[in-house]
Amino acid sequence: MSHDSSEEPLPPTPPLKRHATLQPLSREHMGGLIQARSLRQAADRERAKRLLAIASFLDAWRSEIRAHFDDEERLLLPLVNSPALRERLLEEHGTLRRLAEECERDPEAVASDAELMRRIGALLHDHIRWEEREFFEAVQRDHPEALAGLASEAAFIEEQRPGSRARHRLGVDEHDTGRNEAEP
Numbered sequence: 001m002s003h004d005s006s007e008e009p010l011p012p013t014p015p016l017k018r019h020a021t022l023q024p025l026s027r028e029h030m031g032g033l034i035q036a037r038s039l040r041q042a043a044d045r046e047r048a049k050r051l052l053a054i055a056s057f058l059d060a061w062r063s064e065i066r067a068h069f070d071d072e073e074r075l076l077l078p079l080v081n082s083p084a085l086r087e088r089l090l091e092e093h094g095t096l097r098r099l100a101e102e103c104e105r106d107p108e109a110v111a112s113d114a115e116l117m118r119r120i121g122a123l124l125h126d127h128i129r130w131e132e133r134e135f136f137e138a139v140q141r142d143h144p145e146a147l148a149g150l151a152s153e154a155a156f157i158e159e160q161r162p163g164s165r166a167r168h169r170l171g172v173d174e175h176d177t178g179r180n181e182a183e184p
């Protein structure tokens, strides 16, 4: 996946073919892609904008992304047969957790490093795209019956994290991301 796609439109989420149990996690990918794009765009702008993008990312990290990673590992990892796919998920989560910790520990230092900001944005973007294209596809293919058994977990995620809920339940227009930083 190239890293020069900051202007590409966000995908419709969740994809129509996504298993119902995976849909809350797929919807959360939208918010993650918005943060990824915001970090990459802010890297080329002034310091105040960089700090704002980092603060927004940390907000999303604490309220949504951190628990999303934990849920993927707890619920989905056992449902994928391929060791390579499981290892990649854990490795990328580990890298992104370390980078988020770095943002929490010293946001000023991260804001001073445009390349690091670009890297965090690119890794988050590529991770989400890979999950949608490969990892979630593998989960559906390998263990659809086990996924169906996780329906109550999916309902719990929707209860806990607003970004995982279907938009129509929030009364938000389908085309409205609700976040200004998503604007190109």
Ligand SMILES: [Fe+2]
Pocket (backbone or CB within 6 Å): 068, 069, 072, 093, 127, 131
């Ligand atoms: Fe993930």
Ligand SMILES: [Fe+2]
Pocket (backbone or CB within 6 Å): 025, 029, 068, 072, 128, 131
């Ligand atoms: Fe994910």
